Amino acid sequence: MHVYTSPYIHPLSHARTNATFSSFFFHNGQWTSYKSTITRGPHSLHLTVHPAPQSLPRSAYKPVDALSTSRLLKVYSELSKARLSILNVLAVMSGMALSPLPTTVPILLSTAVGTAFCCASANTLNQLQEVPFDAQMARTRNRPLVRRAITPFHATGFAIATGIAGPVVLWTMTNPATAILGASNILLYAGAYTWMKRKSIWNTWVGAVVGAVPALMGWTASGGHLLPSPSYPVHFFLPPFLTTPTDFPLDLSMIDNPLAPFAFFMLMFSWQFPHFNGLSHAVRGSYAQAGYRMLSVLDPNKNALVSLRHAVLLTSTCSILIPLSGLTTWWFALTSLPANLICLEAAWRFWKEGGDKQAMKVFRHSLWYLPVILGLMMFHKQGIAWPVQSSLGSDSPDGSSKEENQKEKEV
Structure with a gap:
């Protein structure tokens, strides 16, 4: 027996809503026949539902296929x-x-x-x-x-x-x-x-940490270190035009310093927000229906703003933090800029206009953004000598390669 009491919602409507939800878990036949009584109180109506006992044949149920x-x-x-x-x-x-x-x-x-x-x-x-x-x-x-x-x-x-x-x-x-x-x-x-x-809406930030931890797992699986120590201090790889000849040749072992995995972690962490916030805005109705406390449900404008903030953070991470950590050469700051600007522009429009179309555009951009950025990071990985060299990504501040410097020393 079920009793519904509501001063604001029609009780029969409430009963139908409950039946619709329960139909996901119980056979629909139980709702086809029931007795109900309605009593009027001083300030509300009381609906008492007496489900009639059902004796359904086995054929009324859908068979479940064997696994x-x-x-x-x-x-x-x-x-x-x-x-x-x-x-x-x-x-x-x-x-x-x-x-x-x-x-x-x-x-x-x-x-x-x-x-x-x-x-x-x-x-x-x-x-x-x-x-x-x-x-x-x-x-x-x-x-x-x-x-x-x-x-x-x-x-x-x-x-x-x-x-x-x-x-x-x-x-x-x-x-x-x-x-x-x-x-x-x-x-x-x-x-x-x-x-x-x-x-809490902070679930999205916790989820972003979960999505970024695998980057750290890959680093430690190779034997890398996450925390600074006297043996593994933080090391900065400055642009060639800010270095002196004594800084060359580069000591690639210094890449194994805590700044490198932190930079990769920040890339993966910030990427989660344009990716998820754009999608959650488009399906915010479903989240609201299920009772999830998502920022896209409670404050859609702030949801778009958070997406924009992390699009800006992604741009600065790729342009400064990643090459500074030694994961890539400084060429990566330039080659990754077009992808970052495209995503930044989409996030800006999402914040300014706030429509489903703009939200899905941010989400779709996030799908190609990550593999493109990771591919560029592999291409510009520090220590890989590609045929084309220039002063920005060269091994010495005057634009010459290691081989040229070695020949000069021999002469």
Whole structure:
């Protein structure tokens, strides 16, 4: 028996709303017949619903297909949010590729596998907690747990298995620091972030940290250090026109300093905001329906402003911080500028106009922006000698290469 009391909403309308939501979890036949009584109070109406007992034949229920191997793998892929997991694995691989320290194929592959397991566990634990809310959003109501393609018990087992396997692989094949980062990211995403989504707008900032941690995992998997110490001090790689001849040739081992992984972390952290804020603005109605406290729901104008702020921060990170850290030569500051200006202009229009069209434009730009920037970082990685040299990216302040300087010394 259900009793509804409301001085403002018509009780029958309230009952129909409740039935629509419950239809995601119960057979619709239970709502086809019921008895109700309405009593009038001094300031409200009381609707009492007595559902009639139903005796439905087995044929009234839709049969559930057996989980074959191929269907089970597909469900696991959906629980893991495969595309999001692939993005995190690529961020880890980029961190390893940009590191000046050597690595091996087994370490590279095991880092990718361990990261994938950690992502699978975190995403599955997230979905296990959000089934009632995912059922209310058109974007997520077809997820495996919502449509009952897999039982919560089975999904929990999958999350536990991958949550153990990921850190274990990272610990045994790379080092404890990478394993601790992977395990911490599971807890941060499935714990703090998932809980905060319905409590505070700061969930987006916590989610951005989760998205940036894989960059640090790639760096540490190669043997790099994250914190400064007497053996690993912070080192600045100034532009050639601000250096002296005594600074050359460059000591590439100095790239393994805390500023380099911090610069990569900031790139990944700031990228999350134009990417997510643009998308969340377009689907803010679904977030509001599910009760998520997103900035795009509570303050759309500030949501666009935050996106613009981080577009500016991305530009300064690429133009100053990344080459200053030694991850790339200073040529990267120039070649990355067009991509940053395009995204900056889109973020500016999103803030000024605030429409869905502008929001989706920011989101679409973010999709190509990250692979382009990472590709340019690989191309301009410090220590790679490409055929074309100039004074801005050369090995010495007068524009000459190392080979030319060596010949002069021999003469």
